[in-house]
Amino acid sequence: MSHNKPGDHRSHHSHDDEHSPASTHDHNHDHDHSHLDVIAVRVRSLQSLLVAKGYIDPDALNALIDTYENQIGPRNGARVVAKAWHDPDFFIWLNADATAAIASLGFTGRQGEHMVAVANTPDTHNIVVCTLCSCYPWPVLGLPPSWYKSAPYRSRVVQDPASVLTEFGVTLPAETHITVWDSTAEVRYLVIPMRPAGTEGWSEEQLATLVTRDSMIGTGQALSPSQVALA
Amino acid sequence: MSEVGVGSLPEPIATATATSAAIAAVPSIPHRDDAPVFQAPWEAEAFAMVLALHERQVFSWTEWASVLADAIFQAQQEGDPDIGDTYYLHWLSALENIVLAKGVGAPDQLQGLAEAWRQAALTTPHGMPIELTLEKSSKLFK
Numbered sequence: 521m522s523h524n525k526p527g528d529h530r531s532h533h534s535h536d537d538e539h540s541p542a543s544t545h546d547h548n549h550d551h552d553h554s555h556l557d558v559i560a561v562r563v564r565s566l567q568s569l570l571v572a573k574g575y576i577d578p579d580a581l582n583a584l585i586d587t588y589e590n591q592i593g594p595r596n597g598a599r600v601v602a603k604a605w606h607d608p609d610f611f612i613w614l615n616a617d618a619t620a621a622i623a624s625l626g627f628t629g630r631q632g633e634h635m636v637a638v639a640n641t642p643d644t645h646n647i648v649v650c651t652l653c654s655c656y657p658w659p660v661l662g663l664p665p666s667w668y669k670s671a672p673y674r675s676r677v678v679q680d681p682a683s684v685l686t687e688f689g690v691t692l693p694a695e696t697h698i699t700v701w702d703s704t705a706e707v708r709y710l711v712i713p714m715r716p717a718g719t720e721g722w723s724e725e726q727l728a729t730l731v732t733r734d735s736m737i738g739t740g741q742a743l744s745p746s747q748v749a750l751a
Numbered sequence: 752m753s754e755v756g757v758g759s760l761p762e763p764i765a766t767a768t769a770t771s772a773a774i775a776a777v778p779s780i781p782h783r784d785d786a787p788v789f790q791a792p793w794e795a796e797a798f799a800m801v802l803a804l805h806e807r808q809v810f811s812w813t814e815w816a817s818v819l820a821d822a823i824f825q826a827q828q829e830g831d832p833d834i835g836d837t838y839y840l841h842w843l844s845a846l847e848n849i850v851l852a853k854g855v856g857a858p859d860q861l862q863g864l865a866e867a868w869r870q871a872a873l874t875t876p877h878g879m880p881i882e883l884t885l886e887k888s889s890k891l892f893k
Contacts, residue, residue, distance in 0.1 A: 554875040556868055562843060563793045565864035566800060568888040569856045575807055581799040589788050589795065630802060631812060636761070651764065652820035654838065663788045663798075666835030671827065673835075678765045685769070692769040702764035705816035 588663055596627045597660035597710060598731035601742075602724045604637075605715040615639060618710060622660060632659030632708060638701060639712040640738075645696050646711045647685070647738030649677045650703040657708035661733060668737065678702075688739040711735065713742040794839035801846055809853050818852070819845040863891040 556564070570576040600622055604611040614621040618635035622628075635657060638646040650656065651674050656664040667673050677684045681698045685691075692698075701709045713735040719727060729748055734740030789795040804810065810818075822845040827833050833841075850856050867883055875881045 552877060554872045554877055554879065554881050556872040556881060559793055559840070559843070561865050561868045562847065563796050564868045564883070565861050566843075566846060566850065567796065568864045568868070568883055568885075569850070569860060570800060570804070572885060572889040573855065575809070575855060576800060576803040581796065581803060584799040584802050585789075585795040588798065630805070633812075645769070649764070653816050653823055654819070655816060666838065668835075669838040670835035671823075671833035681765065681767050682769050694769050696769040698767045698769060699763045700765040700767075701761075705812040707761060 588658070592658060593662035594660070594731075594733035594736065595728070596625075596662075597657070597733070597736045598728040599625060599724070600627065600660055600710065601712055601731045601736060602727035604639075604712055605719075605727050606722075606724045611639075611712075614712065622710070627659040629659050631655070632657050634707050635660070635710060636701075636707055637710050637712050638699070640714045642693075642714070643695075643697055644699055645685070645690075645692055645738065646699050646701060646709070647677060647681055648701045648703055648709040648711060649674055651675070651678060652704075655703035655705055655708060657703075657710055660710055661736060665733070685739065688734065690739065690741060711738040713740075716742050716744045718745045789839070790836070794842075797839055797843045797846055801842065804846075804850075804855070809855060810849055815845070815849065818849045821845070822848065860891065864888055867891060 567576070567578070567581075571578060600614070603625065604614050610621060614637045618637040619633070621637075622632065622635050638648075640646055650668075654664050654669045656668065673684065678700055681700050682692075685698070703709055713731065715727070716730055719730070730743045730745070732740050732743060735742045789798070801815065805812065805815065819841060822841045823833065825844070826837065826841050831837055831840075847861065851858060851861070864883075867888060868881070871883045872881050
């Protein structure tokens with residue numbers, strides 16, 4: 521028996537148990553051996569299969585996880601937007617060939633192969649969804665937030681984008697046109713929010729601090745200088 | 752919207768004006784802005800396996816999106832409200848489906864491994880890491 525470390529539960533238990541009907545079975549009464557819930561068994565079985573067949577290398581998987589957990593995120597997209605605000609030629613390039621313009625900053629790779637930039641104007645607000653699953657421009661935004669993957673967002677933003685924007689706290693002039701773009705495995709969109717007023721003469725680095733993830737999905741707007749000062 | 756320089760832009764899926772907000776009762780969108788990318792280690796592991804298989808050209812992103820969309824639809828049919836917190840469960844189901852569909856593994860191989868992992872848990876003292884050696888798992892489908 522090894523009851524000497526009662527707190528030493530494997531970290532995935534608390535999460536997996538919520539989803540796993542079979543985790544209620546038998547040996548809760550006696551912890552003299554270990555327990556893997558249904559999801560852990562499925563994940564480990566796949567890993568064993570793919571390792572044994574030579575498709576994956578566990579170390580390479582850990583490197584991938586670290587990259588997406590810690591290194592790739594919306595700060596990349598913020599740099600793209602800040603450069604577009606700062607450099608009119610880059611803005612034109614970004615609108616004409618977003619994939620190449622974004623790649624010029626070093627943001628390339630998985631699920632960013634075919635990028636399209638959609639720029640907000642005083643008349644038009646763009647908002648992005650993936651109605652079927654969760655296609656999202658990973659190289660510039662990282663992995664999607666959970667609401668982006670939720671069924672309510674995926675359906676409501678198409679049917680009634682204005683109410684979704686209201687829910688996200690975005691208020692637009694009444695006559696603003698809202699355009700909804702459906703991401704697919706082939707095309708990923710990046711919204712270029714409007715440059716906030718009062719930022720004349722700002723550097724790219726300063727401008728990037730105003731660009732939020734949501735502003736690049738279209739469920740938000742760029743921060744104003746006063747909002748950043750308060751933060 | 753302006754057509755200048757955006758000639759190749761695909762068609763938007765919907766357009767509206769800011770005045771058209773309906774006040775109807777609609778399912779709310781879960782806001783969890785500060786949530787970590789992965790809610791549990793297994794989510795990250797399932798995510799990374801898909802990337803690795805794509806890297807090995809086992810499938811294209813288009814194929815993956817289609818299989819993932821099917822898994823999401825299936826879960827919804829089975830009563831999942833699909834508010835985002837079960838997303839990696841869909842991802843895991845899709846991964847199993849595409850592994851089988853592409854012949855990377857066979858159903859009985861996955862079942863055999865699952866049984867081996869359950870047995871490994873039963874024979875591992877509580878608190879110790881549960882392990883299944885490559886040698887052991889490889890035997891299951893030689």
